[in-house]
Amino acid sequence: MYDTIIRAGRLGNGQLVDVAIKHGKIAALGSLPESTVAKQTLTLDGQVHVSAGWIDGHTHCYPASPLYHDEPDKVGVESGVTTVIDAGSTGADDVDDFQRLAADCKTRVHALLNISRIGLLRQNELADPADIDPALAQAAIRRHPGFIVGIKARMSGSVVGESGLQPLRMAKQIQQANGNLPLMVHVGNTPPDLDEIVALLGDGDLLTHCFNGKPNRILTPAGELRQAVREAMRRGLLLDIGHGGASFSFEVAELAIAQGILPHTISSDIYCKNRIKGPVYSLAHVMSKFFAIGMTLEQVLACVTHQAADALRLPGKGRLEVGADADITLFEVSCGPTLFTDTEAGARNGDRQLLPLAALVGGELVLTHYGKSHHAFCV
Numbered sequence: 001m002y003d004t005i006i007r008a009g010r011l012g013n014g015q016l017v018d019v020a021i022k023h024g025k026i027a028a029l030g031s032l033p034e035s036t037v038a039k040q041t042l043t044l045d046g047q048v049h050v051s052a053g054w055i056d057g058h059t060h061c062y063p064a065s066p067l068y069h070d071e072p073d074k075v076g077v078e079s080g081v082t083t084v085i086d087a088g089s090t091g092a093d094d095v096d097d098f099q100r101l102a103a104d105c106k107t108r109v110h111a112l113l114n115i116s117r118i119g120l121l122r123q124n125e126l127a128d129p130a131d132i133d134p135a136l137a138q139a140a141i142r143r144h145p146g147f148i149v150g151i152k153a154r155m156s157g158s159v160v161g162e163s164g165l166q167p168l169r170m171a172k173q174i175q176q177a178n179g180n181l182p183l184m185v186h187v188g189n190t191p192p193d194l195d196e197i198v199a200l201l202g203d204g205d206l207l208t209h210c211f212n213g214k215p216n217r218i219l220t221p222a223g224e225l226r227q228a229v230r231e232a233m234r235r236g237l238l239l240d241i242g243h244g245g246a247s248f249s250f251e252v253a254e255l256a257i258a259q260g261i262l263p264h265t266i267s268s269d270i271y272c273k274n275r276i277k278g279p280v281y282s283l284a285h286v287m288s289k290f291f292a293i294g295m296t297l298e299q300v301l302a303c304v305t306h307q308a309a310d311a312l313r314l315p316g317k318g319r320l321e322v323g324a325d326a327d328i329t330l331f332e333v334s335c336g337p338t339l340f341t342d343t344e345a346g347a348r349n350g351d352r353q354l355l356p357l358a359a360l361v362g363g364e365l366v367l368t369h370y371g372k373s374h375h376a377f378c379v
């Protein structure tokens with residue numbers, strides 16, 4: 001007797017699959033006998049897609065943040081996202097409060113600790129060197145194993161002020177002193193120049209806002225990948241989208257993808273304002289933009305499932321396999337013309353959109369707003 005069976009969900013590759021869940025884990029997969037019984041059955045009839053639960057690797061969902069705030073469940077399960085990573089809203093000073101709030105959410109919530117103790121209390125959190133305290137950061141990381149999964153450094157001129165590359169050097173020290181945990185680096189306005197930033201990055205580091213359209217973009221004026229970025233990627237640098245309100249250019253994305261440079265992870269950089277007023281709206285909406293520029297459903301799903309789980313080192317996440325956590329996203333692929341916009345006044349016509357119906361977290365079903373009006377699959 002299983003807790004839940006999902007019948008005939010459609011995978012990204014088009015195949016149908018049954019998924020059985022027990023005690024919060026995936027207990028069986030494949031074509032399960034008709035006689036298999038469960039307390040709850042979700043009958044998808046091949047009409048609804050199923051994937052490992054979506055992971056949004058760059059959000060801002062510390063509700064008490066004065067600058068960029070949101071509710072984890074709004075950007076999480078209510079949007080079909082089972083795991084959200086808050087990217088640096090909190091530093092050592094307020095991560096305890098965030099962890100307490102996050103523990104009550106249905107969504108799985110993790111944090112990348114801002115290397116500035118003050119987090120996003122101000123826009124220039126890395127301008128005062130006294131706010132970067134490796135001992136305080138280390139103590140916070142040790143207080144919250146499992147919640148803090150990495151660190152964040154925002155390396156743009158408006159954030160670092162006169163400090164130049166020094167905050168990034170300290171971020172690398174904090175990373176190395178703490179088990180080489182993932183480091184996400186934001187790139188924005190110069191200085192520092194992107195070449196100088198990526199020269200310090202490599203294996204397992206994430207460059208977020210990777211397809212931004214600012215002068216600090218990853219492409220040369222001729223549209224080719226900058227040599228310094230190519231070398232950093234050879235060392236293992238990963239590209240993360242981090243769409244946000246100002247950091248995604250269709251032109252850059254298309255030129256990069258045409259050269260075979262796909263994002264490793266697709267993330268939203270969502271918070272309440274760009275969720276409600278756009279241009280982000282949801283992780284699903286950001287994912288859908290990549291259909292309009294030639295990525296396949298399988299490629300897009302990989303960027304929010306196993307590739308995100310590997311980049312952020314989230315064990316038991318990102319894969320539909322027996323023994324994994326029963327974190328699952330159910331969604332439709334709706335066909336019809338849609339106009340997608342970027343943050344640089346660019347627009348592209350698309351013909352498909354992802355519409356999340358439900359998220360299961362540890363086997364617990366949460367319907368999205370859209371899912372509530374289409375809940376015929378839920379028995």
Ligand SMILES: [Zn+2]
Pocket residue numbers: 058059060087242244269
């Ligand atoms: Zn951000």
